[in-house]
Amino acid sequence: MTSSSRQFQLLNSGSALVLELKSVQIPTPSAGQVLLRMGAASLNYRDLLTQGDSASTKDGLVPLSDGAGTVIALGAGVARWKLGDRVMANFFPGWVDGAFNPTQLGNAFGGGTTDGMLAEHVIVDQSSLVAVPEGMSLEEASTLPCAALTAWHALFERGGIKAGDTVLVQGTGGVALFGLQLATAIGAKVIVTSSSDAKLARVKAMGAWQTINYRSHPDWEKVALDLTGGRGVDHILELGGPDTYDRSIAAIAPGGKIAQIGVLTGFASQPNILPLQFKNASINGICVGSVEQLKRLVQFMAQHQIRPVIDEQFAFESAPEAYAQLSAATHFGKLVVKIA
Ligand SMILES: NC(=O)c1ccc[n+]([C@@H]2O[C@H](COP(=O)([O-])OP(=O)(O)OC[C@H]3O[C@@H](n4cnc5c(N)ncnc54)[C@H](OP(=O)(O)O)[C@@H]3O)[C@@H](O)[C@H]2O)c1
Structure with a gap:
């Protein structure tokens, strides 16, 4: 050697x-x-x-x-x-x-x-x-x-995700796509947002339940509420930061969990968290795992053959x-x- x-x-x-x-x-x-x-x-x-x-x-x-x-x-x-x-x-x-x-x-x-x-x-x-x-x-x-461990920690270790839950992931980067794959493997319904319709077509082929282009629909939280019959989403992987936080809080369902993960639009999020109180919803801070x-x-990925x-x-x-x-x-x- x-x-x-x-x-x-x-x-x-x-x-x-x-x-x-x-x-x-x-x-x-x-x-x-x-x-x-x-x-x-x-x-x-x-x-x-x-x-x-x-x-x-x-x-x-x-x-x-x-x-x-x-x-x-x-x-x-x-x-x-x-x-x-x-x-x-x-x-x-x-x-x-x-x-x-x-x-x-x-x-x-x-x-x-x-x-x-x-x-x-x-x-x-x-x-x-x-x-x-x-x-x-x-x-x-x-x-x-x-990326994968962060999505796993958020949804499975802390989020208590189960079949039938709704999930929203922001964008089509590493954490978001692992969130999509892990959640769909247990029968959760995943909404993916992206700036690109071509990328949204790809996540649809991977089993995403719904997709939203956050450029053509900057008020994507309203679309997420519509898609869930007004109830909101059970789990949100909050990846954006300042530009997305208030929208995530608006889109979270009663009892839902926002996983505080990302800083894609900056570090200084100052969301109004009051609405969480009226939905008994929460934010989980997630730091990898x-x-x-x-x-x-x-073990989960091997069992579900997730690549x-x-x-x-x-x-x-x-x-x-x-x-x-x-x-x-x-x-x-x-x-x-x-x-x-
Ligand atoms: N807390 C933790 O432990 C932890 C662990 C891992 C990552 N992170 C953080 O999580 C974030 C994602 O990390 P990553 O490595 O997965 O990133 P990445 O692979 O670089 O993903 C980037 C993608 O995010 C999407 N994006 C950018 N701005 C957006 C916005 N305003 N709204 C929605 N989506 C947006 C875009 O997707 P489209 O091209 O589809 O629009 C972009 O391609 C980063 O901020 C990272 O620092 C935190």
Whole structure:
């Protein structure tokens, strides 16, 4: 095995963080850690935020939270994994189970000072990994740790979704399409909003119950109320932020749950939450998920034979093109970088 390894780093050029391919030594796993030969990594909207945040991103950060690979070396005392195992790493390596501890916020892969997955070799603690099920490719597995787990956490772990419930997801990016797939698998009825009629045709083919173009219907909450006979939607994945929040509150059903997830239109949401009181509805704050939740998601996906929607795969050297495509928001579902 060669001793050098390639990785992308975000380097501070003075005015922006720029992706550069670098050669480094292959790292050695310490006790309790494993060395992964990465097969694939995937992009999330969060990776654009990281690239735009030179204040809190260390110079030389290896970006991307989401990746999957093969175990090629074991640190001392690792009993949980063996050479050749195919695994994915959880977004929060230190959140294994139980309640979230906000001290973990600074430890998520591919942000702040914690290196991520856009590398040929990555070291991960053995307790942060989840097995990739047979029949799922590393490319597919690389899409699950952030977007899919967030949708799962919102709808299944906290939302208590059940067959017949109505769900609304905003847009056709990663979190939204996983929300669509997971919810339809148990017989929930999903409304998808999008800026594109072509993308709405694709979600309809995937089993969306109803679709709304939020450009031609900026008051999409009224359409959602009409579609549900005036009652409103049981679960909303709130991905937009300031531009969508009041509409989500207007569209939520009595007893419904809004999952506070996204910042696509900014960070400073100041919705009027009073209407929630008169509907006995609630907002659940969702911050990705734990290793144990990721295991339950993976098991559910295997059981229901759900395959992630990968819009496009890029060669490792072309990772900057994947960033450009994510930024243009022309994608449908996930963008993946193939590494090995
Ligand atoms: N809280 C958490 O733990 C957590 C975890 C994951 C993601 N997030 C957040 O969730 C959001 C989605 O993340 P992602 O990675 O799935 O994003 P993504 O894949 O980049 O999705 C982008 C898509 O969102 C849609 N969109 C943009 N503005 C919209 C608007 N005003 N109304 C409705 N849809 C809109 C567009 O879909 P169309 O092209 O179809 O219009 C766009 O293509 C981001 O803000 C991200 O930071 C939070």
